[in-house]
Amino acid sequence: MNMRNILYGFVVLFLFSCHSPEDMEGPYFGNGIKNGWADQNSIVVWTRLTKNKEAFFDGQPFKEISKEQMLDLAENKNIEAIYNSQIPDDLSLKDMEGYCPGIPGEVQLQYFETGQPDKAVTLAWEAVDQNRDHTFQWKLEGLNAGKSYQLKILSRPVGKEQVSDSIFGSFLLPNEKSSSDAVKFCVVSCHDYNRRDDIKNGHKIYPSMDKMAPDFYVHTGDIEYMDKPNPYAMTEELMRFKWNRLFALPFQRSFYNKYTSYFMKDDHDVGFDDSYPGRDYGIVPFERGLEIFDEEQFPSYKKRYKTIRWGMDLQIWIVEGRNYRNQNYLEDGPEKTIWGDQQKQWFYKTVENSDATYKILITSSPILGPDRKNKNDNLSNANYAYEQTELLSFIKKQKNFFIVNGDRHWQYVTHIEGTNLWEFGCGAGADVHAGGWKQDDFRPEHKFLRVKGGFLTVDVERQGNKPSLTFSHCDVNGNVVNRQNFTSTN
Structure with a gap:
C-alpha cells in the first residue's frame, strides 16, 4: 500500500470518528464523488444522492x-417500443x-488541507437538483x-436534521510553475459497463492505477456507450440509467473518490x-446529450477546454471535440471544423505563451492516427485534412510538444519521421x-502497436x-508493455 492510500485511510478514520451518520434509510451516495477541472486554486466537486447504498446489480x-x-x-x-423491445414483459426499469x-x-x-483538520471549512446544506438527476456540484x-x-x-432527507450517509474523498491541486517536483498522471479511454473485465467490481485498470498513486487522471471520453445494447439509451431516462450504473461500480467509485480527475467526452457519451x-x-437531441454530460453527470466547466500548468516542466491542454464541431458530411475546407475557431485561437495563443518544458495536448480522438479508412469523424481522417494540416503546421513549430489521445481501441505510438510529431x-x-485494428498491420509511422486494453502513464521528473x-503503456494489470523516454536539452 502506498503512502497516499495510508494517509487517506487515517484521514477517513479521523473524520468518521468526528461525525457518524445515523442508522436510517437514505439518501445515500451510491455514485460516490467525482471532481474535475482542477487548477492551482480551484476545483469542482460533484456528487449524487441515491435511494439505495448500492445499485441493483442482481436485477x-x-x-x-x-x-x-x-x-x-x-x-x-x-418511446413505448424503445422500452418494450428491451425490457422483459411484466418488468420495468x-x-x-x-x-x-x-x-x-x-x-x-x-x-x-491535508494535515490541517482544525482549519476545516464547512459549507451550508444544499438541496440536490432533482431536474439534474439528483446531483449537486460545488466549485471550491x-x-x-x-x-x-x-x-x-x-x-440527509429534506427537512430532517439526522445525517443518513457520509462519504470521504481527496484531491491534489497542481503546483505553481516554480516547482520542479515530479508529476505522474494516467490517461484512459473507452469504457462500457457491458465490457468491464471484473464483473462484480468494474474495470481492472482502476486498482492498477491506484497502486501507482498518480497526481491526476484524465479520461478522454467514450466513458459509456449509449448506442450499445443492454440497453440502447435512446431516452434521457435510459442515458441516466447507464451513467448511474457505471458510476456505482466499486472500482470506479473508489478511484474517483480519491484522485484529481479531468473528464472529457466523445461521441458514444x-x-x-x-x-x-x-x-x-x-x-x-444531440444538444441534449451534450447537456446531460456537461452540466449534470460530470463536474461542469462552461468552455469544456482548459490548459493547466503542473509545475515547472509540464503543461497540459484538454480540448473539446464535440461541442464546437459541425457536420461530418460537409465538404472539407476552411469552414469544416471539429475544434471551432475560438478554441483553435485559444490553443495557439496559450501554447505560444507557455514556457513549460513539456507541452502535452490531450484530445479525445487522434490527430496523427493512422486510423481505419472507413472512419470520417476525427482529424486523422481524410475528410478533415484541412483542419489537421492547420493544427499540425502549428505544432511542428513547437519544442517538446506531444499528443495524447483516446478513442481508438488499440494502444499505439506514432511518430512521423523527420518531424517533431509524436502521438x-x-x-x-x-x-x-x-479491437478495430490488426496486430500485424504495423505501419512505417508506428513505433509501438498493441491491440489490447490498458492505459497510459506519463511521468515528468528531473534527473540531475x-x-x-x-510515456509508458500499461496492460490492465499495470504491467509496462512499452516505454518511450525524452530528455530535454532546455
Whole structure:
C-alpha cells in the first residue's frame, strides 16, 4: 500500500470518528464523488444522492435486440417500443440489472488541507437538483497550489436534521510553475459497463492505477456507450440509467473518490457513433446529450477546454471535440471544423505563451492516427485534412510538444519521421474492448502497436536537474508493455 492510500485511510478514520451518520434509510451516495477541472486554486466537486447504498446489480438482464432494430427505433422515435423491445414483459426499469435511482435530499461539504483538520471549512446544506438527476456540484476556490485536500460529504432527507450517509474523498491541486517536483498522471479511454473485465467490481485498470498513486487522471471520453445494447439509451431516462450504473461500480467509485480527475467526452457519451449536430439518438437531441454530460453527470466547466500548468516542466491542454464541431458530411475546407475557431485561437495563443518544458495536448480522438479508412469523424481522417494540416503546421513549430489521445481501441505510438510529431494512443480500458485494428498491420509511422486494453502513464521528473518525460503503456494489470523516454536539452 502506498503512502497516499495510508494517509487517506487515517484521514477517513479521523473524520468518521468526528461525525457518524445515523442508522436510517437514505439518501445515500451510491455514485460516490467525482471532481474535475482542477487548477492551482480551484476545483469542482460533484456528487449524487441515491435511494439505495448500492445499485441493483442482481436485477434482470435486458432483452437484446439487433442493430437493425435499434436503428429503426432511433429513427421512428417510438418511446413505448424503445422500452418494450428491451425490457422483459411484466418488468420495468427498476427491475433491471444496475438500477440506481436518485432521491431528493440535502448535502453538506466539509474540506480541509491535508494535515490541517482544525482549519476545516464547512459549507451550508444544499438541496440536490432533482431536474439534474439528483446531483449537486460545488466549485471550491481560494485553495492553495500544490496542496492535497481531504473532504467529507454528508447527506440527509429534506427537512430532517439526522445525517443518513457520509462519504470521504481527496484531491491534489497542481503546483505553481516554480516547482520542479515530479508529476505522474494516467490517461484512459473507452469504457462500457457491458465490457468491464471484473464483473462484480468494474474495470481492472482502476486498482492498477491506484497502486501507482498518480497526481491526476484524465479520461478522454467514450466513458459509456449509449448506442450499445443492454440497453440502447435512446431516452434521457435510459442515458441516466447507464451513467448511474457505471458510476456505482466499486472500482470506479473508489478511484474517483480519491484522485484529481479531468473528464472529457466523445461521441458514444452523447448518443450515436460519430455523433454531430443534427444526428439525434432516439428522442434525445444531440444538444441534449451534450447537456446531460456537461452540466449534470460530470463536474461542469462552461468552455469544456482548459490548459493547466503542473509545475515547472509540464503543461497540459484538454480540448473539446464535440461541442464546437459541425457536420461530418460537409465538404472539407476552411469552414469544416471539429475544434471551432475560438478554441483553435485559444490553443495557439496559450501554447505560444507557455514556457513549460513539456507541452502535452490531450484530445479525445487522434490527430496523427493512422486510423481505419472507413472512419470520417476525427482529424486523422481524410475528410478533415484541412483542419489537421492547420493544427499540425502549428505544432511542428513547437519544442517538446506531444499528443495524447483516446478513442481508438488499440494502444499505439506514432511518430512521423523527420518531424517533431509524436502521438500516444492510450487504448481501451479492457482487453475485451480492444479491437478495430490488426496486430500485424504495423505501419512505417508506428513505433509501438498493441491491440489490447490498458492505459497510459506519463511521468515528468528531473534527473540531475535535467527534465525528463516518459510515456509508458500499461496492460490492465499495470504491467509496462512499452516505454518511450525524452530528455530535454532546455
